[in-house]
Amino acid sequence: MNSSYYDALSQRNPAFDGIFLYAVTTTGVFCRPTCKSRRPLERNVRFFADPAAARAAGFRACKRCRPDDTNFDAQPEWLAQACRFLEAAEATPTLDELADHVGVSRAHLQRSFTRAVGVSPKRYAATLREARLRTSLRNGATVSEATYASGFGSSSRVYDAASVKIGMTPASYRRGASGLTVAYGITPSALGPVLIAATERGICHVALGDDEDVLERELRASFPKATLERSDDRVESAASALVRYLASEGPWPQLPLDVRATAFQARVWEALTHLAPGSTTTYGELAAALGDPRATRAVARACATNPVALLIPCHRVIAKNGDVRGYRWGIERKIRLLDIERSAS
Numbered sequence: 001m002n003s004s005y006y007d008a009l010s011q012r013n014p015a016f017d018g019i020f021l022y023a024v025t026t027t028g029v030f031c032r033p034t035c036k037s038r039r040p041l042e043r044n045v046r047f048f049a050d051p052a053a054a055r056a057a058g059f060r061a062c063k064r065c066r067p068d069d070t071n072f073d074a075q076p077e078w079l080a081q082a083c084r085f086l087e088a089a090e091a092t093p094t095l096d097e098l099a100d101h102v103g104v105s106r107a108h109l110q111r112s113f114t115r116a117v118g119v120s121p122k123r124y125a126a127t128l129r130e131a132r133l134r135t136s137l138r139n140g141a142t143v144s145e146a147t148y149a150s151g152f153g154s155s156s157r158v159y160d161a162a163s164v165k166i167g168m169t170p171a172s173y174r175r176g177a178s179g180l181t182v183a184y185g186i187t188p189s190a191l192g193p194v195l196i197a198a199t200e201r202g203i204c205h206v207a208l209g210d211d212e213d214v215l216e217r218e219l220r221a222s223f224p225k226a227t228l229e230r231s232d233d234r235v236e237s238a239a240s241a242l243v244r245y246l247a248s249e250g251p252w253p254q255l256p257l258d259v260r261a262t263a264f265q266a267r268v269w270e271a272l273t274h275l276a277p278g279s280t281t282t283y284g285e286l287a288a289a290l291g292d293p294r295a296t297r298a299v300a301r302a303c304a305t306n307p308v309a310l311l312i313p314c315h316r317v318i319a320k321n322g323d324v325r326g327y328r329w330g331i332e333r334k335i336r337l338l339d340i341e342r343s344a345s
Ligand SMILES: [Zn+2]
Pocket: 030, 031, 032, 035, 036, 037, 062, 063, 064, 065, 066
């Protein structure tokens, strides 16, 4: 399977439905990869991880393929219940117990949960267990401290890796971040304007673009219920570390992150932080390294949904044939970024 997004849309490959959306700059419309519309020229295509991002960039949904009907945000209530049940359970419930608890069939539970969360209920429970164990071993945390709340503001950090902290919240978490204050600043860099946003706990959003207004709109779309405050001072140290790195004048910045992730995203993003500057890997290699060589698509989707450009270095993942394709912040920018890293190392 060729993992290039443009090839995927050229072939209307259904395997990529739900993994990315594409927008056509000449029509202002965004589509699913499977849309029957006329195939756009590659130079007129932009890729997005979800409808909100495409809309924030000024595109509207195609009436033909209805990209809003994808499963991006349409997770049923029982899925949230299943996540909460797994999170609260002392011992891992069986699939039957879980299905009974949320009132859906065993087969439907297994299939829909895995599709929405990226891992099976069993694997999700195992990840929670491992994380709890790690947390309590390291910090002497109580069970309540190691219990994951479903809200953004109160989610526990569970991946306390040396280089990066990735918090994990249930996949059912809905966008919003109500009650949260997010400070942000925009700074020029070798890759154009960079928007950096942070909560009190760490950096929650880094985006690259050509247009500051678009970057601000995308931030607002990612945290629609949060209070956003422009404060270049608050993010100044992170911004200057990134700018120096991109100018090959400073080391790879290791900064605390405050991001939401499903169990699977947390595993992928954590793995990405171990890729050294100047190195690259493929989606397939990354899936194999995570113990599931068949999860290439899910890995590609986790990369495409990375909310923190650069600091979670999804740009270091390329297609199997060596092509640099599929970057949330533009393929040209990904190529330039890899060039900068290769020549510096
Ligand atoms: Zn369409």
